[in-house]
Amino acid sequence: MIELRNVSKLFGQTRAVDAISLSVQTGELCVLIGTSGCGKSTTLRMINRLIAHSAGSIRIDGRDIEQIDPQQLRRGIGYAIQNTGLFPHWTVARNIAVVPRLLGWPAARIRRRVEELLHLLDLAPAEFAAKYPSQLSGGQAQRVGVARALAGDPDILLMDEPFGALDPITRESLQNELLRIQAQLRKTIVFVTHDMDEALKLANRIVVMDKGRIVQQDSPQALLAKPANAFVENLLGGQERGLKQAGLLRVATLMQVLTTAAAPLAGPRIKATDNLRQALSLMLWHRCSSLPVVDEQGRQVGVLRLDALLDRPR
Amino acid sequence: MSRRALLRSDAWQPLLWLALLLTAALGLGELDGLFRLLEPDSRTVIYGRAAFIDLLGSHLLLVALAACVSSLVGVGAAIMVTRRWGEDFLPLVSQVASIGQTIPPVAVLALAVPALGFGNGPTLFALILYGLLPILRNSLAGLRSIDPAVLEAARGMGMAPLQVLCQVELPLALNVILAGIRTSLTINIATAAIGSTIGASTLGDPVISGLVTGNTAFILQGAILIGLLAVAVDSLFEQLQRRAPGTGQAK
Numbered sequence A: 001m002i003e004l005r006n007v008s009k010l011f012g013q014t015r016a017v018d019a020i021s022l023s024v025q026t027g028e029l030c031v032l033i034g035t036s037g038c039g040k041s042t043t044l045r046m047i048n049r050l051i052a053h054s055a056g057s058i059r060i061d062g063r064d065i066e067q068i069d070p071q072q073l074r075r076g077i078g079y080a081i082q083n084t085g086l087f088p089h090w091t092v093a094r095n096i097a098v099v100p101r102l103l104g105w106p107a108a109r110i111r112r113r114v115e116e117l118l119h120l121l122d123l124a125p126a127e128f129a130a131k132y133p134s135q136l137s138g139g140q141a142q143r144v145g146v147a148r149a150l151a152g153d154p155d156i157l158l159m160d161e162p163f164g165a166l167d168p169i170t171r172e173s174l175q176n177e178l179l180r181i182q183a184q185l186r187k188t189i190v191f192v193t194h195d196m197d198e199a200l201k202l203a204n205r206i207v208v209m210d211k212g213r214i215v216q217q218d219s220p221q222a223l224l225a226k227p228a229n230a231f232v233e234n235l236l237g238g239q240e241r242g243l244k245q246a247g248l249l250r251v252a253t254l255m256q257v258l259t260t261a262a263a264p265l266a267g268p269r270i271k272a273t274d275n276l277r278q279a280l281s282l283m284l285w286h287r288c289s290s291l292p293v294v295d296e297q298g299r300q301v302g303v304l305r306l307d308a309l310l311d312r313p314r
Numbered sequence B: 001m002s003r004r005a006l007l008r009s010d011a012w013q014p015l016l017w018l019a020l021l022l023t024a025a026l027g028l029g030e031l032d033g034l035f036r037l038l039e040p041d042s043r044t045v046i047y048g049r050a051a052f053i054d055l056l057g058s059h060l061l062l063v064a065l066a067a068c069v070s071s072l073v074g075v076g077a078a079i080m081v082t083r084r085w086g087e088d089f090l091p092l093v094s095q096v097a098s099i100g101q102t103i104p105p106v107a108v109l110a111l112a113v114p115a116l117g118f119g120n121g122p123t124l125f126a127l128i129l130y131g132l133l134p135i136l137r138n139s140l141a142g143l144r145s146i147d148p149a150v151l152e153a154a155r156g157m158g159m160a161p162l163q164v165l166c167q168v169e170l171p172l173a174l175n176v177i178l179a180g181i182r183t184s185l186t187i188n189i190a191t192a193a194i195g196s197t198i199g200a201s202t203l204g205d206p207v208i209s210g211l212v213t214g215n216t217a218f219i220l221q222g223a224i225l226i227g228l229l230a231v232a233v234d235s236l237f238e239q240l241q242r243r244a245p246g247t248g249q250a251k
Ligand SMILES: Nc1ncnc2c1ncn2[C@@H]1O[C@H](COP(=O)(O)OP(=O)(O)O)[C@@H](O)[C@H]1O
Pocket: A011, A014, A015, A016, A034, A035, A036, A037, A038, A039, A040, A041, A042, A043
């Protein structure tokens, strides 16, 4: 668990972070969001002591981080950043091995760990282990960046706009990857972004920051339902809010379940695991007010009606 | 490395030049007949006040000694001013590095004489001073050109400052630093020759003596050896630079 209590950071006269209090539960994926310059990165870097905080206290699992040797602290916290910061003179394998080497693991264990992580991030070891960062695409480099952050098996992961420089398709696949990995590993993650769709998709909790302060912190659903002020509302995309909210809900939650199994069907249909935003889009496209819902094998398991979307309680 | 790869890799080039240099230093004295063609009227056509090999030795010693000191001081100063605690000196040091470059080596040499007198001492001093500048400039450029994201990652992973320096900064800057040492050596091999005018014993001796007595053969002998030495050292550094940590891109 990470606890920030009344934490401030002053750079000369500028208050980059202004008395914020925040606690991130173990296993939680907490997203910090806000416009550029609002203090997100500063907050993140104070957690691993890359920046010393000016006031307040930061505790990790109850221990004040000022009591922990900074190098020791950082080796226990994964760190991934936007421009990857991969070491250009080292191979992918050597890059991933950085923290295990600093931790003094034996060579055989490091080799196994590197291989395991390459598999986890969907990078074939035979193809990628010996490559240099300059030989990777943006998406591959960022996968290596995430693998490197996970290498020492830290409980905590700090990620500063890790997917910010990627094209939308690559970004989406890495977001899915992160969700898959998080479901598997249950790390405590603090993730910085300025992209609300990314925040809504990934977060257990969204922390909205503005001018160094926390404006609101809530679950994605709660944030969409009750934005604290015009700034948050604006960040949520104003008129697009309805769609963003629909994007958070699965078709399965609102469909009418079929009691008898039906034959495979042709024509428009939607998967139970898709979200309501996709369902709505299909209805608009096909000019229909109901869609058959199918499972992974293509068997119909229910029906989704437009009425159900409209009658949904707030 | 297979013999094929060795031949193709040019790695043998410095050895070739070194062999040529040694052959010239030991064999020029035997080419009496050849140099006689150039200077039919002179009493002697082979510079004889010192053996070429001894001159080569003391020339090389001066240059190498100067290069060691300048490298230590230059790289050291560059490291110092790129640390958080030394950054106050950064403007001063970069200014010195760029101003120093515009002063010609002869001027440095001339200035050393009133301070240190004649001989090897002032020449060494001038070489150190003058050779320092390209090394300092390149080391600064190399260290400061490293992507800040890489340094942030290095610190963020939990590397200690010395580990960041030795494992990340110096390897990434090495190529540029080596280029600086290479420039410094090239300049100083020539500057050391001028050192003969203030009494240092170098390969400049036959050249100066030839100029004074109007003996073209002497001048040529010195020039050949200085030229070969410069080429040999340069080709050695070319190979060293190729072995500096790369980024995996085809070079
Ligand atoms: N090292 C620094 N020195 C001075 N000011 C800084 C430094 N780092 C950040 N700032 C300032 O602090 C504020 C917050 O920066 P940052 O945390 O990087 O914002 P964000 O990540 O939200 O875009 C900005 O106004 C920025 O200019």
